Amino acid sequence: MNQLTVLIRREFWENRSIFLVLPAVITGFFLFLLLLGAVASPSDAITLQVDIQSDEEVEFLDDLLVSGHLYQYALLQLDARPMAERVSYINATMQSLSAPLLFTLWFVILFYLLGSLYDDRRDRSILFWKSLPVSDAITVFSKLLTALVVVPLVYLVGVMLLQLSALIFVSMSAFGTDISAVDTVWRPAGVFITWLRSIGLLFFYALWALPFFGWLIAVSACAKSAPLAWAFGIPLGIRLLEAIFTDQSRVGDWMHDHIIPISFLDQHRPTAENAFSYLLSLQMLSALVVGGAFIYLAIWARGKADEI
Amino acid sequence: MKGLSDIVKVNGISKHYGDFTALSNVGFTIEPGSIVGLIGPNGAGKTTTLKAILGLTDFEGDMSVLGRDPRRGRHKVMQRVCFIADVGVLPRWLRVSDALNYIEGVHPNFNRSKAEAMLADTKIPKKHKVKQLSKGMVTQLHLALVMAIEVDLLVLDEPTLGLDILYRKSFYENLLNDYFDHETSIVISTHQVEEIESLLTHLLFINQGQIVLDCAMDELDQVYTEVLVGPDQLTAANALGPVHSRDILGQKAMIFENVPRGELAELGELHTPSVADLFVAKMQR
Numbered sequence: 001m002n003q004l005t006v007l008i009r010r011e012f013w014e015n016r017s018i019f020l021v022l023p024a025v026i027t028g029f030f031l032f033l034l035l036l037g038a039v040a041s042p043s044d045a046i047t048l049q050v051d052i053q054s055d056e057e058v059e060f061l062d063d064l065l066v067s068g069h070l071y072q073y074a075l076l077q078l079d080a081r082p083m084a085e086r087v088s089y090i091n092a093t094m095q096s097l098s099a100p101l102l103f104t105l106w107f108v109i110l111f112y113l114l115g116s117l118y119d120d121r122r123d124r125s126i127l128f129w130k131s132l133p134v135s136d137a138i139t140v141f142s143k144l145l146t147a148l149v150v151v152p153l154v155y156l157v158g159v160m161l162l163q164l165s166a167l168i169f170v171s172m173s174a175f176g177t178d179i180s181a182v183d184t185v186w187r188p189a190g191v192f193i194t195w196l197r198s199i200g201l202l203f204f205y206a207l208w209a210l211p212f213f214g215w216l217i218a219v220s221a222c223a224k225s226a227p228l229a230w231a232f233g234i235p236l237g238i239r240l241l242e243a244i245f246t247d248q249s250r251v252g253d254w255m256h257d258h259i260i261p262i263s264f265l266d267q268h269r270p271t272a273e274n275a276f277s278y279l280l281s282l283q284m285l286s287a288l289v290v291g292g293a294f295i296y297l298a299i300w301a302r303g304k305a306d307e308i
Numbered sequence: 309m310k311g312l313s314d315i316v317k318v319n320g321i322s323k324h325y326g327d328f329t330a331l332s333n334v335g336f337t338i339e340p341g342s343i344v345g346l347i348g349p350n351g352a353g354k355t356t357t358l359k360a361i362l363g364l365t366d367f368e369g370d371m372s373v374l375g376r377d378p379r380r381g382r383h384k385v386m387q388r389v390c391f392i393a394d395v396g397v398l399p400r401w402l403r404v405s406d407a408l409n410y411i412e413g414v415h416p417n418f419n420r421s422k423a424e425a426m427l428a429d430t431k432i433p434k435k436h437k438v439k440q441l442s443k444g445m446v447t448q449l450h451l452a453l454v455m456a457i458e459v460d461l462l463v464l465d466e467p468t469l470g471l472d473i474l475y476r477k478s479f480y481e482n483l484l485n486d487y488f489d490h491e492t493s494i495v496i497s498t499h500q501v502e503e504i505e506s507l508l509t510h511l512l513f514i515n516q517g518q519i520v521l522d523c524a525m526d527e528l529d530q531v532y533t534e535v536l537v538g539p540d541q542l543t544a545a546n547a548l549g550p551v552h553s554r555d556i557l558g559q560k561a562m563i564f565e566n567v568p569r570g571e572l573a574e575l576g577e578l579h580t581p582s583v584a585d586l587f588v589a590k591m592q593r
Contacts, residue, residue, distance in 0.1 A: 009409070009410075009413075013401070013403065014401055124397045127391070131364075134414050
């Protein structure tokens with residue numbers, strides 16, 4: 001579908017700074033920190049090593065001060081541990097490396113969707129866009145596809161680059177030693193599986209949180225002012241009413257579940273085994289129905305939309 | 309789509325914004341190959357009428373544009389209709405070259421080399437974004453984009469508003485030179501009558517949401533007559549019910565509607581009124 005390709009490119013022309021420049025800058029910054037790790041002495045590195053956060057790695061940091069450079073030390077530590085521990089250390093590090101980009105991505109999607117059908121009504125350019133033979137449905141669809149598939153993939157490229165660099169830096173310290181980088185780093189890391197899992201998780205989250213994203217684009221299509229205030233004001237209002245008039249918080253919990261990524265990752269994380277049944281679960285289907293309804297509302301409102 | 313009896317058929321459409329009536333039972337048709345001037349003062353309902361034709365706003369009543377209801381199939385209608393809104397509605401962040409890329413990608417009837425040729429005649433740099441262009445250049449750009457699309461109907465809503473006289477002149481020259489060999493119909497809205505008078509084949513006057521005049525230019529002289537009436541003929545002239553009269557050098561210039569010229573000949577010198585005078589006459593009633 002040629003039209004769809006052009007529509008997605010159009011989104012990138014408009015939002016280049018948050019779709020391409022921002023992830024490039026963040027990736028560049030953390031790449032720089034990783035490089036510092038390779039040249040800095042361990043005592044410097046301790047303040048720079050932002051990606052080691054979890055409790056179990058505190059002992060890492062204590063020992064760090066007496067060793068060579070950071071990656072050499074990491075290699076020695078990994079080599080000294082059984083496979084299962086290597087996997088969990090490397091996984092934790094890989095996850096930490098992805099955190100800044102994915103955290104940013106969530107906000108980028110949020111603000112992009114909120115502006116996607118609002119800004120052009122504001123600056124009157126909707127009169128130009130709607131004067132071309134592009135249907136309202138494909139317009140809305142192109143924006144959702146951009147937000148939930150294409151831009152996440154761009155950010156994931158940054159994540160992959162950071163993870164790959166960290167692994168390469170650690171393996172490079174294996175040169176000249178009798179430690180096998182393949183066994184201590186690459187096999188436990190399982191990069192391709194990790195990346196596939198990341199793509200899968202993003203895909204599932206996009207569907208799981210479709211009520212939220214659909215809601216954002218619907219607000220963007222309908223609001224005559226302050227879309228951000230509407231987007232969060234109404235759900236908060238509903239939550240408040242629920243708290244006042246009932247002693248339950250089912251609606252509030254449902255909204256919380258389907259908005260906050262942490263709650264998705266902690267409580268509703270799919271696995272390779274249950275992926276299919278997960279897709280067909282009542283929770284997921286209800287999310288798709290509600291999300292679909294909001295998207296339909298957005299398309300309908302876009303059809304009626306005029307400059308504001 | 310050529311060969312349709314009417315490009316646009318508007319059957320009594322109305323539009324309300326709350327208590328305000330923007331359009332009240334507006335009806336007219338646009339024939340193939342005609343250049344229609346939709347003329348009215350600010351706030352008369354020109355833009356609302358044009359937006360209704362383009363499927364950009366909702367309304368009550370019936371309308372067909374190229375055989376379709378624009379409210380339902382806007383994107384289908386837009387394959388055969390182009391639109392330039394008053395002052396530049398091109399998004400400020402859009403690069404000139406990307407504007408070409410975009411329209412080429414979404415419009416089946418866009419002739420890119422034609423647009424490039426027209427841009428080459430201007431001083432518009434293709435690498436610039438719209439926000440870096442002057443107001444006149446933005447209009448030139450929009451015109452170049454739109455003229456390179458082969459359509460049945462071109463809708464221009466105050467296309468030269470806010471431009472200086474040089475751009476305004478060349479805008480209409482380009483428009484004429486390019487579209488006279490086409491069979492495209494054009495609707496132009498404006499409140500500056502004189503500028504487009506010579507282009508038009510049809511006149512539509514709109515005031516307070518109502519069509520107050522709907523006439524082909526070449527039938528104007530059969531319907532409207534301006535007579536320079538001397539003081540001695542005043543009573544006789546007033547008896548025939550002029551729609552407007554104004555003082556000129558001690559005489560009265562009176563405009564009559566649907567009064568046979570034979571009856572008017574004795575009153576004084578007969579003219580066909582200028583569109584501007586007709587406009588004033590119709591708006592002041």
